[in-house]
Amino acid sequence: MHHRASGRPRRAAPLHPAAALAHAGAVLILGMLWSNPAWLAALLALTAAQIISAEGWRAWRRSIAPAAALALSFAVFNVIFSHAGTTLLWRGPSLPLVGEPSVSLEALLFGASAGLRVLVVVSACRLLASLSTLQDALDLLGRAAPKSSFTAALAALLIPRMRRDLAGIREALRARGVRLAGPLPGRILASRHLFRALLVSSLEGSWDIAIALSCRAFGSARRRRPRRRRPGTRDSVIAGCAVAALALALAGAWRGMGSAVFYPVAGPFIRSGGLPLLAAVAVLLSAGFIPARDGA
Amino acid sequence: MMGILDLERLTYSYPDAARPALEDVTVRFGEGELALVTGPSGSGKTTLARAAARLVPDFFGGRFGGDVRYRGRPLRELDAGALHAEIGFVFQEPERQLLMATAEREIAFGPENLGLPxxxxxxxxxxxxxxxxxxGLLGARTDELSGGMxxxxxxxxxxxxxxxVLILxxxxxxxxxxxxxxxxxxxxxxxxxxxxTIVLVEERLADCLRVADRVLHLDGGAIAFDGAPAAFSRWAAEAAPLFxxxxxxxxxxxxxxxxxxxxxxxxxLAPLLPLGPPPAPPPxxxxxxxxxxEGARFAYPGGAVALRGIGLVAAAGEVVALIGPNGAGKTTLLKAAAGLIPLPAGSVAVAGGAPSPHACGFLPQNADTLxxxxxxxxxxAFxxxxxxxxxxxxxxxxxxWGVAHLAGRNPRELGAGERQCVSLAAAAAxxxxxxxxDEPVRGLDPLLRERAGGAIAAHAAAGGCVVLATQDIEFAAERADRVVLLAGGEVVEEGRPRDLFHGEPFYSPQVSRLFRGxxxxxxxxxxxRRLLAGRGGAG
Incomplete structure (x- = not known):
């Protein structure tokens, strides 16, 4: 048995790829544009809610876990090594080489902002995968470069397959008593077996793909582009609102909203008109995602 | 008379092969027939299927003699589009021939390539x-579907x-x-x-013969039998009874x-009824x-729960067969027993201790990974x-394990059945x-299956224990001392084959269905045979 769920395939992409690209792209740009930790936290919460509603809590947790470690390390390193802040929260004893370690409120907030930005960027990518398939997105780009988009789609399909093959080979090696952990020389020897097997299985897999392509007459006639689903009302609303949210946020950023000053003294984080702007952006990015009540 | 697909005096050798995979084979497939192609591992069944779709020599090179014609036209004269519009080919592993992310796009891909509007x-x-x-699956992602789907x-x-023509x-x-x-x-x-017209290459014939119009039995790259299923049964009774x-x-x-x-x-059977008391069960x-x-629970990272508090005990001298539908949890249970996955709840002990390569040999479902x-x-030796x-x-x-004659061969260049035997030998070495x-007899012809079954029984008889997962119900009935039926990560039922299969219409071997009631x-x-002995029925 494979670990794939047999009876309950994941819900297919509900959005037109253009709408998904517009929405996830807006989140990504906002994540890069804003530095105010409160604004970034709000954006992260909104994105998480959308991923969870599309794919469930586990999917969100799985996608965010590696990024969370990175985000935390950003924050911790900044707190330890940045001494530019003036509001000291803690000062340690004098140590050789590093002197007196200190933790300032400014360094803490800057670290939080950098960590949140990482989480928003990762969430935006996951959001795109939740709202559309990579294949749909590549199809959208395929008008300009059909061969490249098809190659990219095939490669995207092969990566998870290779990952599964690698996991299977690791299991088979472990079951035969090969130690994949432990001292370096042993690990190098084991890795040699691992990568050789992976190489052979990948070559066999690509051979099968070539045969399957031939059996489906690939390359025999000018391939007709698949009939693309027209964007629906919801797609248009989501794409339109994403563009509007981005325009609004850019206009706000022109007046310094969404950005924050951290050093030498942090703040102010709330500016006049900032909260209404944030609320408006949040409402625009939520449009199309809140299901209507039956009969409403 | 011309068939829809004619193979004429076809001889083919793979590159560097010592002997031809097909030798002077002439077959004519008629319009609208379902032809079943069978034979021992390495007899040339897959090569015949590949040749009928021009995959040999196009993809495999080698020496090709004779001719393959589609409606009288040599296949080599057809352009690829025309060829594959007329002759479809589906090979063994579905996962390896999926090309698109969703089922709908997968199905549409071929017609799109034909240039249809x-x-x-x-x-x-x-x-x-x-x-x-x-x-209902059109919107589903292909990599998240079960093997059957x-x-x-x-x-x-x-x-x-x-x-x-569809070749499978x-x-x-x-x-x-x-x-x-x-x-x-x-x-x-x-x-x-x-x-x-359907050309079906198969090893498990029990259900295929029911739908076939014709049977081709290959042996050593040549056609040993070609005729109707009824004639095949008469021929095979003498020449190849295990088939x-x-x-x-x-x-x-x-x-x-x-x-x-x-x-x-x-x-x-009807004239022989009523029958006497059933034979005594084996000890x-x-x-x-x-x-x-005990109480094994496991869920994969994607969230699919594979084991829901399963318990299993297997004793020395015992062969235990795990059966059940695709996705029942058989593979996961075996991996848990081998110590290859961490169980969040429950415990596993093998030979009195934690699972280890010294205590257990493991054959993965994809045996090629070995x-x-x-x-x-x-x-x-590894x-x-x-x-x-x-x-x-x-x-x-x-x-x-019956692979001594292959000692110097590259395992990857062997046929599927022989490769499986090599993996079995490596796992149990x-x-x-x-x-x-995990699926030890998948892809084995009846002869290799018998040999593998014998080696498995010998391991148990020597005081070892074998736990195997199989979709081959006939094999489970013949070789297992105990059968465990799993579904949805739970044990549904377990018992001796004679008890568990008795009276069941679906998950049961042919003989059990015959004697139902x-x-x-x-x-x-x-x-x-023991029951019918002396009643003039058993052959």
Whole structure:
């Protein structure tokens, strides 16, 4: 048995790829544009809610876990090594080489902002995968470069397959008593077996793909582009609102909203008109995602 | 007379092969027939299928002689588009031929390549999906479907191209018995409704003979038999009895030949009723427990729960077969027993301790992942060395598992059946007390299956224990001391084959279905022969 769920395939992409690209792209740009930790936290919460509603809590947790470690390390390193802040929260004893370690409120907030930005960027990518398939997105780009988009789609399909093959080979090696952990020389020897097997299985897999392509007459006639689903009302609303949210946020950023000053003294984080702007952006990015009540 | 697909004096050798895979083969496939191609591993079945779709020599090189014609035209004169529009080919592993992210796009891909307008493509997708019963899966991601569903999607993708000839290489090998019978029913419908010629390469014949119009038996690259299923049963009764389904091996051929289906066998059995008391059950192995699993729970990272508090005990001298539908949790349970996945809840003990390569040998479902070396001998010796044993025992291991004659061959260049045997030998080489085997007889012809079954029984008889997962119900009935039926990550039922299979219409061997309502505890050909002995029935 494979670990794939047999009876309950994941819900297919509900959005037109253009709408998904517009929405996830807006989140990504906002994540890069804003530095105010409160604004970034709000954006992260909104994105998480959308991923969870599309794919469930586990999917969100799985996608965010590696990024969370990175985000935390950003924050911790900044707190330890940045001494530019003036509001000291803690000062340690004098140590050789590093002197007196200190933790300032400014360094803490800057670290939080950098960590949140990482989480928003990762969430935006996951959001795109939740709202559309990579294949749909590549199809959208395929008008300009059909061969490249098809190659990219095939490669995207092969990566998870290779990952599964690698996991299977690791299991088979472990079951035969090969130690994949432990001292370096042993690990190098084991890795040699691992990568050789992976190489052979990948070559066999690509051979099968070539045969399957031939059996489906690939390359025999000018391939007709698949009939693309027209964007629906919801797609248009989501794409339109994403563009509007981005325009609004850019206009706000022109007046310094969404950005924050951290050093030498942090703040102010709330500016006049900032909260209404944030609320408006949040409402625009939520449009199309809140299901209507039956009969409403 | 011209067939739809004619193979004329076809001789083919793979590059560097010592002998031809096909030798002077002449076959004529008629319009709208379902031809079943069978024979021992390495007999040339897959090569014949590949040649009929021009995959040899196009993809494999080698020396090719003779001719293959489609409606009288040599295949080599057809351009690729015309060829694949007319001749569809589906090979064994569905996952390896999926090309698109969603089922709908997968089915549409072939018609799109034929240059059909979008409306025609859409119509073909709808029709193919409907005919294969996958309309509800059109939006699903192909990599998240079960093997059975992937097989249907791949078949729908081939059907959407509306080929006149559809060639399938062991399409049921990864399916559970119910899904396999469904698939064969679908193929019969394609033949009946669309007039499609179907060339079906298969090892498990019990259900295939029911739908076939014709049987081709290959041996050593040549055609040993070509005729109707009834004639095949008469021929095979003498020449290749193991290839006959279990019910056919029960009755003497007579004038009408052995019965091929349970229904036909029931008519032969009727005059012999009522039957005497069932044969005494074989004694149960009474060794101490070697595998003890308690309350095992496991969920994969994607969230799919695979084990829901399963418990299993397997004793020394015992062969335990895990059966159940695709996705039941069989593989996960074996991996848990081998210590390859961490259990969040529950415990596993093998030979009195934690699972380790010294305590258990493990054959993964994808047995090819075991193959790392350039020769069969090195492959077996590698397991011995990794277990701290000398490579001197490698010859004995290869002899035990019937692969000694392949010692110098590259495992990756062998046929599927022989490769599986090499993987079995490599997994069991260190002779640990416990063998955990995932689909050990998949892809084995009846002769190799018998040999592997013998080696498994010998391991148990020597005081070891074997826990195996299989979709081959006949094998479980013949070789297991105990059968455990799993579904949804739970044990549904367990017991001796004679108890568990008795009276069940679906997850049961042919003999059990034959004696349903007539005699209890009869599940194998041996049981039935003992019961019918002296009543003039058993062959």
């Amino acid at each position: 979008p409306a025609a493509v859409a119509r073909r997708v709808v029709e193919a999906a409907e005919s294969l019963g996958v309309t 992937q097989q249907r999607i791949v078949l729908a993708a081939a059907v959407a191209m509306q080929p006149a 290489d062991e399409p049921t090998s990864r399916l559970d018995p119910v899904a396999a019978r469904d698939l064969l029913g679908l193929l019969a419908r394609l033949r009946d409704d669309l007039g499609c 006959l389904p279990p019910v056919a091996r029960l009755f003497p051929p007579g004038l009408e030949g052995p019965p091929l289906t349970v229904r036909e066998a029931r008519a032969r 149960r192995p009474s060794g101490g427990p070697l595998v003890v699993i 193959l790392l070396h350039d020769t069969v001998l090195e492959e077996v 397991t011995l060395r990794a277990s701290g044993l000398g490579r001197e025992g490698a010859e004995e291991v290869m002899r035990r 260190a002779a640990p007390p416990v063998l955990l085997l 007539a005699a209890a505890g009869v599940v194998t050909v041996g049981d039935a």
